[in-house]
Amino acid sequence: MTGVARLRAAGPDEADAVQAVWESSNAEDDPASWSRGGWSVIGWATHTRVLEVDHRVVGVVAVRAEPAPDQAMPARVALDISTRQPRLAQKLVRGAVELIREAGGVRVRLFVPSRAEWTQTAARAAGFEPVRMVAHMLLPASAPTPQAGPVAGLHLRPIRPGEDRRVLAALNRNWAGTWNFVSIPYEMLKEDLDGQREGMLLALDDADQIIATCHAVYAPSGQNPDGNPRAWISNLTVDPGHRERGIARFMLAAGIAHLRERGASSITLGVDANNPAPFRLYQSVGFQISTSTEAWDKELTR
Ligand SMILES: CC(C)(COP(=O)(O)OP(=O)(O)OC[C@H]1O[C@@H](n2cnc3c(N)ncnc32)[C@H](O)[C@@H]1OP(=O)(O)O)[C@@H](O)C(=O)NCCC(=O)NCCS
Structure with missing residues (x-):
């Protein structure tokens, strides 16, 4: 030309x-x-x-x-x-x-x-x-579901009706301070939860405070890059005052187990590869980079 x-x-x-x-x-x-x-x-x-x-x-x-x-x-x-x-x-x-x-x-x-x-x-x-x-990572279908936890003093359950604003506040508190973070608006959370409420997993302490979140999303009408049903993890967050105690590892294991119970095999996620805490965690359970931006x-x- x-x-x-x-x-x-x-x-x-x-x-x-x-x-x-x-x-x-x-x-x-x-x-x-x-x-x-x-x-x-x-x-x-x-x-x-x-x-x-x-x-x-x-x-x-x-x-x-x-x-x-x-x-x-x-x-x-x-x-x-x-x-x-x-x-x-x-x-x-x-x-x-x-x-x-x-x-x-x-x-x-x-x-x-x-x-x-x-x-x-x-x-x-x-x-x-x-x-x-930003690394797009994939946990291959052949990777075992990681085993972790439970964490003393915390219990795990999905989001309840009427709890969305509380979850939003926890997400914004936990994400604050990450690179170029902009507060998540309520509308965006509502969209994320649409049809995917049962996968919004929360860890709460004895005072009923939300300490950690993990959204495990299963959308089998779509496909993961390896051709398996679409399934991904997002919003894995832990309260800044409770980090480095294995809570994220526990939440991630729970999210992966939840997805596989629903029929997922491989699982994807996106992560800031320059942020060592989540990137190392994902690598340690078997996630591999599929592509990156x-x-x-x-x-x-x-
Ligand atoms: C990333 C995040 C969820 C980790 O939570 P956490 O409860 O502190 O993590 P854990 O204690 O379960 O640690 C799990 C693994 O993460 C890695 N890790 C955690 N903190 C780390 C740090 N400060 N530096 C390097 N690696 C770290 C380690 O591999 C660790 O495994 P190990 O303890 O066996 O070495 C937390 O820092 C957070 O909420 N960050 C803001 C939100 C975010 O970036 N989420 C990631 C979305 S992609």
Whole structure:
């Protein structure tokens, strides 16, 4: 492909073309996570640009003009596999920087699948540096269910009706202080619990305080990257005053056992690989990295 490359706003009738490039690019760069399916780039982005070569849409720049606590605004790029050339990759990355500059951002955070060397090379050339890695991990179906606990003074049970606000408060207390954490809104918890209440496991102390949480989600209409029924763990959290006593290990074991009792075999989760506590815990029970996404940052000078 030798034609003139042009970055421009997407037309109102181009949503399908944008999504098609997005999906083919991600299927190449992150095939395992792609099977989670149905992620609309236009739904996520607040601003997009398409890359057109020879009157064909071959690339997409998508940014979300919503700063993280450290002021970074997220951006993503996609490029059709048949057109992967350094000059086009660089055009996309520069396009992301421009969009965020126009949106008033002071730091660009480009999310890049670890396999997408084409993006990383262009990002490095544009002055980006890797800052973080999110690992998507999988516990293979053949891995035994870990045995752990119980923990003295704590009892385990699922969330009860009318308890959602209390669980939300516990989650926000327990997550506080993790990298760029933004409080979980009530609506998001409600969505997570929809059809999945029995897997929201809580550990309570004798005073009925919620000390730890683990959400074990079973959604067998979907598939894990290895083709087994979709099952994952999220919101594994422990109260800061009760850490390093084996409570997370106990909750994780309970979550895995719960999922397997319901019919799950392999189990997935996502974790900040730069946060040693959860990452080591997951590795120690047999979770392996299936794919990963990196965050690359660039400061904008005004
Ligand atoms: C991650 C978290 C749940 C761990 O809770 P915890 O009850 O302290 O963990 P446990 O005592 O059960 O420790 C289990 C394993 O985690 C690892 N671990 C725990 N704390 C650690 C630390 N400070 N440094 C390194 N590894 C650590 C160890 O492998 C440990 O096993 P070991 O005790 O046999 O060495 C807790 O730190 C937390 O709530 N963090 C905020 C929320 C979060 O990041 N959740 C992870 C979601 S992906």
